[in-house]
Structures are given as structure tokens and as C-alpha cells.
Amino acid sequence: MKINRKLTWVMLLGMTALFTQCKDSGEDVAPDDENELITTVILKFTEQGTTNVTTFKSSDPDGEGGNPPVIDNITLKPATTYSVETQILDESKSPAVDITKEVAEEAVDHLFVYTTSPAALLAYTASDKDANNLPIGIKGQAVTGAAGTGTLKVQLRHQVGTKNGSATPGSDDVNVDFPLKVQ
Amino acid sequence: MSKLSIVRKSIISIFSGVFLLLLTSTYSLAQTPACACFIKGVVRDQHTGLPVIGATVLMVGQNKAVFTDEQGRYMLDHICPGSYEIECRIVGYNPFREKIDLTSGHEEDFTLEESEIHLKDVEITAHRTDAPASQPLTTLSGTELFKTRGDNLAESLKGLTGVTSLQTGASISKPVIHGMHSNRVLIMNNGIRQEGQQWGSEHAPEIDPFVATRLSVVKGAAGVRYGSDAIGGVILVEPEELPINKPLSGEVNMAGFMNGRQGVISSTLQGGIRNLKGFGWRAQGTLKRGGNIRTPNYFLDNTGSSENNFSLAAGYRNKGFGIDLFYSRFDTKIGIFSGAHIGSLTDLLNVIKNGEPLVKSGFSYAIERPNQNVLHNLIKAETHYHFKDGNKLQWTIAQQLNDRNEFDLHRPRNDSIAALNRPELSFKLNTLTNDIVWDHKPIGKKISGQIGLSSLYQYNLMNGRPLIPNFNQFTVGLFWIERLVTHGWELEAGARFDYRTLSTHRIVRREKVSTDFTFSNFSGTIGAARNLTQNLSMTLNVGTAWRAPNVSELFSDGVHHGAAAYEKGDSTLQQEKAVNTIASFKYTSSRLTIELGGYYNYIADYIYLQPQPEPILTIRGAFPYFKYTQTNAVFRGVDLAVDWEVLHKLIWTGKLSYLNVYDKGNKNYLVMIPPNRLENQLKYLIGAGTKIQNTYISAGNLFVAQQKRVPENSDFAPPPKAYSLWNIQAGTTIPVSEKNEFEVSLAVNNLFNVAYRDYLNRFRYYADDMGRQVSLRLRWKFGA
CATH class of the missing domain: 2.40.170.20 (TonB-dependent receptor, beta-barrel domain)
Incomplete structure (x- = not known):
């Protein structure tokens, strides 16, 4: 009986030692880095035959949630041809990371899609091609129609191994609706 | 005789859903036209091998039940040839059932003398689990478990009433009991509460069902015995x-x-x-x-x-x-x-x-x-x-x-x-x-x-x-x-x-x-x-x-x-x-x-x-x-x-x-x-x-x-x-x-x-x- 009691005490003691094991997960907090984050889309319109440049921006520097994105109104002249250059940034990092370059490097997996509603407001044609001779859409040409208002949807389609020149495959990395006014 | 064994036959119960009785049997059996067959054996705790005293052994659907003695022995006698189900129950163990066939045609046995003992000797080993006695407990084992082999844990349990699965495609499943899953269902893996990232609906339990020979589901809130999450x-x-x-x-x-x-x-x-x-x-x-x-x-x-x-x-x-x-x-x-x-x-x-x-x-x-x-x-x-x-x-x-x-x-x-x-x-x-x-x-x-x-x-x-x-x-x-x-x-x-x-x-x-x-x-x-x-x-x-x-x-x-x-x-x-x-x-x-x-x-x-x-x-x-x-x-x-x-x-x-x-x-x-x-x-x-x-x-x-x-x-x-x-x-x-x-x-x-x-x-x-x-x-x- 005495032995049994001793055994009990040894077990209890062993247990209390184990109850106090410790490790602080707070010393080891990984930085809040998201590789794929895109916060900003910049559209640079240059009126053909001139040096008139207008820039429009959609920006959400704190990422998803928090403050909502701030989106500029796009205003263009009717029946005019513009060359368009698109830039995407991650402004949550300091300094901001230009993701356009990374997209250009992986052009075979990416496609910028520009959709106007109503369609007659603006027609976009990409002028750049990837290694498979499919459009990319970082650089292109926009021709405006008659005066009117609507939206310009800018999508960056991520199409790993499935890019075929159409918008259908893949998923959205960017999907922004810019208010558009042609006047 | 223990006190329990003199309790009226009709009580039998006292069965806690708490032990599982496993049967191993070595027997010889025979058949006589008269009701002279009997079933006898010993009930043991599977863990310790010690006899279980006062367990009820009863024949399902027959008005026949006995208690085990101080050596864990029991004997059911004066049984007519036929197919029976026996059940063993005691507080703290899962009730266990086994089909006993006393009709199997060992024709040579017919030549045995009347005085020959016709018996089935069944040793019951009782395995103890801790599930609450008054809550429904459903167990999958033996052939029923065999039929699910190769499936993941949640799919294996899907055949039980009140249990289904939350899936993320065909390969990720989480068990759902009475409409609840993830942090509202607790999994005890070999006596240890499973701790993965359960909050995620696409995080399946990290358990190989082949480790187990028994998968049981306790339905309903069981927070007292198992702690948090058993909702x-x-x-x-x-x-x-x-x-x-x-x-x-x-x-x-x-x-x-x-x-x-x-x-x-x-x-x-x-x-x-x-x-x-x-x-x-x-x-x-x-x-x-x-x-x-x-x-x-x-x-x-x-x-x-x-x-x-x-x-x-x-x-x-x-x-x-x-x-x-x-x-x-x-x-x-x-x-x-x-x-x-x-x-x-x-x-x-x-x-x-x-x-x-x-x-x-x-x-x-x-x-x-x-x-x-x-x-x-x-x-x-x-x-x-x-x-x-x-x-x-x-x-x-x-x-x-x-x-x-x-x-x-x-x-x-x-x-x-x-x-x-x-x-x-x-x-x-x-x-x-x-x-x-x-x-x-x-x-x-x-x-x-x-x-x-x-x-x-x-x-x-x-x-x-x-x-x-x-x-x-x-x-x-x-x-x-x-x-x-x-x-x-x-x-x-x-x-x-x-x-x-x-x-x-x-x-x-x-x-x-x-x-x-x-x-x-x-x-x-x-x-x-x-x-x-x-x-x-x-x-x-x-x-x-x-x-x-x-x-x-x-x-x-x-x-x-x-x-x-x-x-x-x-x-x-x-x-x-x-x-x-x-x-x-x-x-x-x-x-x-x-x-x-x-x-x-x-x-x-x-x-x-x-x-x-x-x-x-x-x-x-x-x-x-x-x-x-x-x-x-x-x-x-x-x-x-x-x-x-x-x-x-x-x-x-x-x-x-x-x-x-x-x-x-x-x-x-x-x-x-x-x-x-x-x-x-x-x-x-x-x-x-x-x-x-x-x-x-x-x-x-x-x-x-x-x-x-x-x-x-x-x-x-x-x-x-x-x-x-x-x-x-x-x-x-x-x-x-x-x-x-x-x-x-x-x-x-x-x-x-x-x-x-x-x-x-x-x-x-x-x-x-x-x-x-x-x-x-x-x-x-x-x-x-």
C-alpha cells in the first residue's frame, strides 16, 4: 500500500512539472506580407498625335477591408484615339512594388481585359503580345465613341496554363469598375 | 454470490453504454432435440484480464438472464437448439451483443448420448470506454467497419443515423453530428482530443481510420467528460x-x-x-x-x-x-x-x-x-x-x-x-x-x-x-x-x-x-x-x-x-x-x-x-x-x-x-x-x-x-x-x-x-x- 501511495505521488509530481511547460508564440510573429497583393491600378491615357497625358487611378493602399478603395472618374474626349498604358502597384509595401513588371515577365499567364458599358463608349485593342502571340494588354489603344457616360471595367485575368486570348479562363487578380465619361 | 446477482431478473439493465464487450470464443457445439444446450463462459475486463463480477448476460428476446459470479463466470442452461443473440451488460461497459448459433448441423453430434454436454463456451472480454451511459452511442466495428475501409474518417461514419459529412470536394470531409461540425464536434483519437486546425471547414481530421478497430459516435452534448467543444x-x-x-x-x-x-x-x-x-x-x-x-x-x-x-x-x-x-x-x-x-x-x-x-x-x-x-x-x-x-x-x-x-x-x-x-x-x-x-x-x-x-x-x-x-x-x-x-x-x-x-x-x-x-x-x-x-x-x-x-x-x-x-x-x-x-x-x-x-x-x-x-x-x-x-x-x-x-x-x-x-x-x-x-x-x-x-x-x-x-x-x-x-x-x-x-x-x-x-x-x-x-x-x- 505504501508503495502504491509513493507511486501516486511520483505521478502527481511528474504531472505538475509538465503543466508548467511554456513557449511564447508572441516572440515569433511573422510579418503581415501577402505576396500577391495589388492595391493600385493606374491608367495613363495619351491622346494620339499630342503629348496630352491624363492619368486615372484606383487605389486601396490598406488592402482588402479597412478603408474602401478610392476610384477616379475617367473623362475622355469623344471620337479620339488614345494610347493607353496600365500600371499595377502594391502600395502597402514601402517602397511600393511595381507589379506590372512581374506581370510582363509572366505575360503568358496574364491578360488585361477592358470592358466598356455601354460598349459604344470606348473600344480597346491591346498592342503588346506575349511569347505565344496572344495579347497582354499592358499597352494598347483606345478609341472613344460619341459623348456619353458609363463604366470601364479593368480586369487582370490570371490564366496559368489556360490563356487562349479570351477572358473566360482563369480568375481575377484585379476587377475594378472606373466611372467613364466621354464628353 | 455477489449482491448484484440476487437482484430481480427483470432489471437486467443498469446497462451503461459504457463498456464494449468483446467476444472471443472457443467452443464445441452440438444439437439435441431436447432443450439441453447451454452457453457458459467468463466475462473479463479486456484491459486487466480480471474477471468482471455482477455483469448481466442475457438472451435477447428470451426470458433468460444470469449474473456473473466472483470468478466472472456465467452459465445459461436449458436452452433449446436455435439461433440466439446474447447480450452482456454492466455498469461502466458498453453493452455487447453476439449471435450464437446452436443449430449448426454437426450431424455427428446427434449420435451423442443424452447425457453428453451440449454447450457453447463463450469468453467475454469487456473493454472499457468512458462515454456517458445515458447518451446514445453507436459503434462501427467488425464487418460494418470493413465495408468502409479505405474511406476517410468522416465518410466511414456517414452510414450512422444522425451523422453526415461536410465536404470540400471528394477528398476532404469532416464529420457532422446532428448538424454540427468543426469546433462543435470533438474527436478523441485513442483517448486524446484531436487538436488540428479544426476551425477550418476544409481541414479534415488528421486521422487514419485503420488505426482503429472501433469507431464510435456519442450523440449530443458531452462536455462534462470530454471538456470543451463536445457540443x-x-x-x-x-x-x-x-x-x-x-x-x-x-x-x-x-x-x-x-x-x-x-x-x-x-x-x-x-x-x-x-x-x-x-x-x-x-x-x-x-x-x-x-x-x-x-x-x-x-x-x-x-x-x-x-x-x-x-x-x-x-x-x-x-x-x-x-x-x-x-x-x-x-x-x-x-x-x-x-x-x-x-x-x-x-x-x-x-x-x-x-x-x-x-x-x-x-x-x-x-x-x-x-x-x-x-x-x-x-x-x-x-x-x-x-x-x-x-x-x-x-x-x-x-x-x-x-x-x-x-x-x-x-x-x-x-x-x-x-x-x-x-x-x-x-x-x-x-x-x-x-x-x-x-x-x-x-x-x-x-x-x-x-x-x-x-x-x-x-x-x-x-x-x-x-x-x-x-x-x-x-x-x-x-x-x-x-x-x-x-x-x-x-x-x-x-x-x-x-x-x-x-x-x-x-x-x-x-x-x-x-x-x-x-x-x-x-x-x-x-x-x-x-x-x-x-x-x-x-x-x-x-x-x-x-x-x-x-x-x-x-x-x-x-x-x-x-x-x-x-x-x-x-x-x-x-x-x-x-x-x-x-x-x-x-x-x-x-x-x-x-x-x-x-x-x-x-x-x-x-x-x-x-x-x-x-x-x-x-x-x-x-x-x-x-x-x-x-x-x-x-x-x-x-x-x-x-x-x-x-x-x-x-x-x-x-x-x-x-x-x-x-x-x-x-x-x-x-x-x-x-x-x-x-x-x-x-x-x-x-x-x-x-x-x-x-x-x-x-x-x-x-x-x-x-x-x-x-x-x-x-x-x-x-x-x-x-x-x-x-x-x-x-x-x-x-x-x-x-x-x-x-x-x-x-x-x-x-x-x-x-x-x-x-x-x-x-x-x-x-x-x-x-x-x-x-x-x-x-x-x-x-x-x-
Whole structure:
């Protein structure tokens, strides 16, 4: 009986030692880095035959949630041809990371899609091609129609191994609706 | 004779759902025209080998029952030849049933003299589990478990009434009990609470079902015995007792599945050590490979999976002392259907509109991105001492390391980062659990009970895309349960107190933010079990359980990819508390068994995702906005199971699960509640008594209704339509020699290759469920 009691005490003691094991997960907090984050889309319109440049921006520097994105109104002249250059940034990092370059490097997996509603407001044609001779859409040409208002949807389609020149495959990395006014 | 043995025969009961009695039998049997057969044997505790005194051994449907004596012996005599079912029951053990055939044609026995003893000697070994006596406990073992071999844990349990699964495609399933899952269902893996990242609906339990020879489900709140999270129920994954001093034995299981061209092999080898008394050991391993799953009309890209698991166990017993060591490693890599990756709500709506996935594929075993790679290590030591006066002390310590890595569809765009091929999400959860349980000696042979102290210490390290914080968590719980057996009643009552601290650490706008929480809760249980007549028994239990809000409910803040929803946590959430009332009736006669259970589970401060009126605008468009919030919810339902031998050897089985869930706070329904199910099966037994035993053919149907009780405008697509699936099965057992046995089964599920979608499959937006599945299973048991 005495032995049994001793055994009990040894077990209890062993247990209390184990109850106090410790490790602080707070010393080891990984930085809040998201590789794929895109916060900003910049559209640079240059009126053909001139040096008139207008820039429009959609920006959400704190990422998803928090403050909502701030989106500029796009205003263009009717029946005019513009060359368009698109830039995407991650402004949550300091300094901001230009993701356009990374997209250009992986052009075979990416496609910028520009959709106007109503369609007659603006027609976009990409002028750049990837290694498979499919459009990319970082650089292109926009021709405006008659005066009117609507939206310009800018999508960056991520199409790993499935890019075929159409918008259908893949998923959205960017999907922004810019208010558009042609006047 | 013990006191118990003079209790009136009709009481029998006192059966606690608490022990499982395992039968091993060595016998000779015979037949006489007169009623001179008898069954005798010994009831032993499987763990200690000590005789179990005062256990009831009864013949089901016959007015015959006896109690075991001081040596655990029993004898049922004056039995006419025939087929019987015997049942053994005692407080603290699961009731056990075994069919005994005293008609088998040993013709030579007819020549025996009248005075010759015709008997069946059945040794019963009782295995002890801790499930509450007054709560329904359903166990899957033997042939029923064999029929599920090769399936994952949740799929294996799906055949039980009131149990279904929450799926993420065909390869990831989580068990759902009475409409609850994840942090509301507790899994006890070999006596240890499973601690993975349970909060995630796409995080399946990291358990190899081949480790277990018994899978049990305790339905209803069981917070007193098991601590937090046991709100919907508890799943017990239990291996067999170690084969102390027994000869070498083992089994090899093989399963082949046509859909996914999946193959599974699992082997177990076990035995004692010849020159060392008191030792036993077991080694077990499983390999699994599967490729792309096919729906009736197309393959699902990247849905392969692979598993490499093994476990080792060793134990020593000497008189009342025992120690068991256990190590298991579960390692899986699961491909996630690539068509389920969406970037924006537009993407999701396009897939739903299209009706089938935009990503097409053929068959492949390759597992590409997106995928999950999960490693779960469990090491456990359990030691106990049975004091001579009847007291028992048990101490269990275990450590679990859960290493979960999730790879997104898209690699980082930056090539140098992409080259590292790091997971986009990585969680390392380290858990240490300690349980010490004191079983006091029975008081007046009527009251038995236990007092226990449990602790859990846990820390989580997180890396990658921000999702949940790092945290440290410490929980301590103290419980006390007593059982009284008197006048045909078994009464049970218990209480528990839990205290938990949680410290979380995360980075918000480049600054470290630490938040601390404390939670504490009292739980209670009270229940009764009684045999009303020889054929009818009932149980009633009222139990409470609780859980603290988990870190994702507290801190989520972002788009949930795959769900196309912006989810926001709330750090002011309080703990969830459940009060569950569960009653069950069981009628048993020789040809008919009916089990009817009803439950009413009231959950105060039920945590759920509430849709918000305004969407959240992001760079990828507007996402519907959901916020974790609390309400009071009621889960009520009925489980019914009927087993009826309609004609000789023709058995009909019917199972019905009905569930109705209501959000009392908002006077509305809740989302993601399993629809009602009805299962029917007709089984024909062939050639019992010949050399080829247990041969059957069966055909069945599963009908799953459409879930109509859903809140309006809370989902992107309406719940899928009702579906009806047919299945056929055939199986047999071939005894090669006394110690060599083959068991084989062939099954076809979704026989007519019906295209359907299940409401509880999170990929129902993207693709159909699995098409026809043909599976062949083979088991070779040797040495025992």
C-alpha cells in the first residue's frame, strides 16, 4: 500500500512539472506580407498625335477591408484615339512594388481585359503580345465613341496554363469598375 | 454470490453504454432435440484480464438472464437448439451483443448420448470506454467497419443515423453530428482530443481510420467528460487493446476504387514478446494513392490525394500496473479542385451560370497547386494502477504536432520568391494534453464514479498570407461523474469546471498587437437508463457543453477564397453554451430492432456568419460581407433505425435522419444545415452454416431531400435539388484455416451514375459530386 501511495505521488509530481511547460508564440510573429497583393491600378491615357497625358487611378493602399478603395472618374474626349498604358502597384509595401513588371515577365499567364458599358463608349485593342502571340494588354489603344457616360471595367485575368486570348479562363487578380465619361 | 446477482431478473439493465464487450470464443457445439444446450463462459475486463463480477448476460428476446459470479463466470442452461443473440451488460461497459448459433448441423453430434454436454463456451472480454451511459452511442466495428475501409474518417461514419459529412470536394470531409461540425464536434483519437486546425471547414481530421478497430459516435452534448467543444457530439477512434502475452497475429487490408483509380493498403502486425511476460506491441501502416475523381460527365482537375501513415504501440502489464506508449504519424497531400479557385464574385457567378467547371481535365495522379500538405504527429503515454481495494488511477500525457501547409493556385509573381515554392499558408500547432483520472472503488456495489483533472497547453505559429494570429492557449478542467445502479435504473450525474486563457499576437499595419482572453464555464450532466421490459429499453440525458470562440471567429478579416465572401471576425465574442436533451428508445426482439432517438439542443450565443447589407469593395470587385456574430439557436431532430428480418434470411434496414434548425434570435433559419436523409437497404444472407460464412448480397437506396429551410438571399445559388442514389453490395468471409481468414466485399455506389450536388459539399457551386464508384475490399486476418 505504501508503495502504491509513493507511486501516486511520483505521478502527481511528474504531472505538475509538465503543466508548467511554456513557449511564447508572441516572440515569433511573422510579418503581415501577402505576396500577391495589388492595391493600385493606374491608367495613363495619351491622346494620339499630342503629348496630352491624363492619368486615372484606383487605389486601396490598406488592402482588402479597412478603408474602401478610392476610384477616379475617367473623362475622355469623344471620337479620339488614345494610347493607353496600365500600371499595377502594391502600395502597402514601402517602397511600393511595381507589379506590372512581374506581370510582363509572366505575360503568358496574364491578360488585361477592358470592358466598356455601354460598349459604344470606348473600344480597346491591346498592342503588346506575349511569347505565344496572344495579347497582354499592358499597352494598347483606345478609341472613344460619341459623348456619353458609363463604366470601364479593368480586369487582370490570371490564366496559368489556360490563356487562349479570351477572358473566360482563369480568375481575377484585379476587377475594378472606373466611372467613364466621354464628353 | 455477489449482491448484484440476487437482484430481480427483470432489471437486467443498469446497462451503461459504457463498456464494449468483446467476444472471443472457443467452443464445441452440438444439437439435441431436447432443450439441453447451454452457453457458459467468463466475462473479463479486456484491459486487466480480471474477471468482471455482477455483469448481466442475457438472451435477447428470451426470458433468460444470469449474473456473473466472483470468478466472472456465467452459465445459461436449458436452452433449446436455435439461433440466439446474447447480450452482456454492466455498469461502466458498453453493452455487447453476439449471435450464437446452436443449430449448426454437426450431424455427428446427434449420435451423442443424452447425457453428453451440449454447450457453447463463450469468453467475454469487456473493454472499457468512458462515454456517458445515458447518451446514445453507436459503434462501427467488425464487418460494418470493413465495408468502409479505405474511406476517410468522416465518410466511414456517414452510414450512422444522425451523422453526415461536410465536404470540400471528394477528398476532404469532416464529420457532422446532428448538424454540427468543426469546433462543435470533438474527436478523441485513442483517448486524446484531436487538436488540428479544426476551425477550418476544409481541414479534415488528421486521422487514419485503420488505426482503429472501433469507431464510435456519442450523440449530443458531452462536455462534462470530454471538456470543451463536445457540443454536437464526440467521435471515439479506438484501437484494440494491446495483445499482451498473445501470439503473433495481424491483418492486411486492401481496397481498390475504380473512380479516382485509388488504391489503399494497410497492414497491422501485433503480438507479445515470447520470453518477456506482460509485454505487447503493435505496428501498423497505411499507404493510399488516388487520382482525379470523375463526375458522371467530366473529370475534376487536380483532385488526387496521397497518404502515408504509420503507428507504433507497445505496452506492459504487471498485476494492477499498466503502461502504454503510442506514436502515430499521419501524412497527407490532397489536391484541391483547381476550378474552385476564384478571384472575384464575378468569377463565381460565371461558374454557377455555366453549370459546369470552366477547367477541363483528364485523368492524372499528379497533385499540383492548389493543394494541402498536412502532417500530424501524436505521441502518447498512458499509465494506470488498479489498487487492490478497487480504486484506479490513470494518467495520460500526449503531445501533438500539427503541421499544415496550404499552397494556393498561383505562385508568387516574383520569380525568386516563387522558386522557393513556399506554402502561402503555414500553421504549426503544438499541443500538450494531460489527463489524470481517479476511478473510486464502487460504493456498496451500486455507485461508481470518477474524478478527473485535464489540462491542455497549446501554441500556434502562423506564416504566410495573414489569416489567423499566433496564439498561446492554456485550459484546465476538473470533472466529477457518479453513476448509481439501483432497482433497474442506472442514474448518472456529473459536473465540470473549465478555465481557459488565450493570448493572441498578430501584426496590424506593421505593429505587433497582442490581445488576451479568458473564458470559464461550468458544465453539467444528468441522465438515466432503464430497461422497461425484456425487449424495450430507454435512456434520457440532459447535458451541457461549451466552447470558446476560436481564433478565426475572433480575428478573420479578409476574403475567403473559394467562398467568395469577405469574412470579419469579432474579438468581443463570448463563449457558446449548449443545453442538450436527448432521449432514445430501443426495442429488440429476435427479428426486429427499432432504435428511435429524439433531441433538442439549445445553443446560447451560437456563433455564425451573418450576411451584412453592404458589400465590401476591393481591388477585385465587390464581395458580399459576412460578420461573425452570435444568436440563440435550436437544433432539434429525430434519428430512427429499423432492422427487420422480413422473411427468413432477408433483412430490411431503414434509417431516417430528420433535423430542423432555427435561429431564435433572428427568427430565421441557419445556413449549411444537413437536409433530411432516408436510407433503405435489403440484404439477403446466403448459406449460413456452410464453410463460407457471412455471405450476403444487398441493394440499397439513399434519398437526400432538398434543404428548404434556408434564410433568403444568403447564398449565391439555391440549395441543390433532392437526390436519390442506388447501391449494391456483396461480401463473404472465407475461413482458410482456424487462424486464417479472408473477408472480401464488392460494392457499387451511385449505381446509375447520377449527376447530383450535395448541399454540404462546399464545391457544389463549381461541379457535380462523384459519379459511379466501384470498390473492392479484401482483408486477410491471420494468427488470431
